[in-house]
Amino acid sequence: MKIAQKLLNSVRPHFKEGGRFEKLHPAFDALETFLFVPGHTTSQGVHVRDAIDLKRTMFTVIVALVPTLLFGMWNVGYQHHLAYGMEASLVDNFLFGFWKVLPIIIVSYAVGLGVEFIFAIVRNHQVSEGYLVTGLLIPLTMPVTIPLWMVALGAIFCTVLGKEIFGGTGMNFMNPALLARAFMFFAFPAYMSGDIWTDLSPEAGHALVDAYSGATNLVTFDANFTKLPSPADMFWGFEQGSIGETSAFACLIGALILIATGIGSWQIIVSCVVGVLVMGLFLNVVAPADVPTHAMHTPAYYHLLMGGFAFGAVYMATDPVSAAQTETGKWIYGLLIGMFTVILRVFNPAYPEGVMLSILLMNVFAPLIDHIVVEQHIKNRKKRA
Amino acid sequence: MSTETTPVAVVEEKKKEGLFSKKNLRVLRDPLDDTNPVTVQILGVCSALAVTVQVKPAIIMALGVTVVTAFSNLIISLIRNTIPNRIRIIVQLIVAAMLVTIVDQLLKAYMFDVSKKLSVFVGLIITNCIVMGRLEAFALAQKPWPSFLDGIGNGLGYGIILVIVAVIREVLGSGSVLGFKVVPQWLYDMGYVNNGLMMLPPAALFLIGIFIWWQRSRNRKLINAS
Structure with a gap:
């Protein structure tokens, strides 16, 4: 931490007014306030002092999202191994899902924050923390098989048309992450519905089991609701679906966190x-x-x-x-x-x-x-x- | 100085105007950008959503609207002093309807497949807000020649938006322009997919919205002083 502090102090003059990278100041500011508590205070006017600022709000939501994320990763591996009829340990399932989900999260954050930084620099305003949550919500609402460039496109769409065009974080009238999902649902229907919910990358020596069906519960119940899995399975989330959505239990934990902290x-x-x-x-x-x-x-x-x-x-x-x-x-x-x-x-x-x-x-x-x-x-x- | 030059300018204005005087050119040129019927006057949006899936129908539609606005403007302007004020809307409708029928029949005779694709939207040019809007706002009070130019200008202003939106929608939605493939096959092999949203009407709404955004950030005259 001390090294980071020193580094920031040494480059700060370049980003100040008149410095070499004056234009990039919002980017520097975002990084600095993300790492350290800013030392400056308001110079005039009455203002509220409160421990809960935008950054902490967003961070609480991320904490609340962690159960769904972890369960989602595990479930990706579980469904994959189930489709091939393989026995896999908890750790195997989790690691398989981890390596599948991680790239989606990275792309979502990198592209979305990239767009935010560009807008912040061009429009000369602060980079806001709003995207921290959106960037995690987007991967959680996607099927695990989604191509990465589509995730990138969805992130760009939702940041530009869902948020920046109306003035940035706090000015959007629709949930940006959902907007990204809706955009991708209509733009690439073949990749957002149908038999795409389980990662079916081939496993040497194993073939798909006969009982495998790509249909999610929502498709099944339209035809015949009695073929749905047991309510317990659906509650715990041993079913196919978007990465984060399957487990009602994990969402319940998240809900408790959000309600207890007063965020949601x-x-x-x-x-x-x-x-x-x-x-x-x-x-x-x-x-x-x-x-x-x-x-x-x-x-x-x-x-x-x-x-x-x-x-x-x-x-x-x-x-x-x-x-x-x-x-x-x-x-x-x-x-x-x-x-x-x-x-x-x-x-x-x-x-x-x-x-x-x-x-x-x-x-x-x-x-x-x-x-x-x-x-x-x-x-x-x-x-x- | 200024007091001396002003009267001279007035005298010059009173001379007979050339066919393409500065003022007339402005009438022709303004609708392309400053007073664009779609993005500034927000007229004719419904048909812009419907016919812009492909470029070819969009071009035909743009030409059709241009012809109708130009000639209805001309005709209404010629008879503007004889139209009783209370029935002017009906007279305008009859003139526009006649022209639309001519355009429709021509399309059916010579470009049947396009006519089928445009289907009801050619007939609906009658109710296209641009036609009525220009008749009410311009032709009823202006001489025939500027009215004619105004009609052409607005038709083309509408056409520009239509073609731009259609090109983007066709390239992203079907990977082609005017039916020719423009997205190379190797891109598809790498996993690229056509964007299904672009085939749906909301895409035109998004694109027109983005166009308005871009236009207002470029053209300072259009920014509201609020």
């Missing part, structure tokens, strides 16, 4: 769950009785465990920038996310992952919800006065 809004998470259950139960009631395998008969709580709902509700819907801000608004926002998710899953087999689209849709509506809530509040107060 529990209202949104709870209302998402309630929305799913309400809509699921409603569909159970109105489901056609003569087709017992119809997707509408799926038990409501299955929707909580299947696919990316848990991941989306915990890490995506709670994004403080793009979610609703008012307390009542959060409940409406979450309920609608849950309801739309179930509707999309059941009635639109073309878009199996309803969570992504419903969160993006509600991101767009969040300001409107807030506006209505505030207006209503004002009206009520006036009536009382």
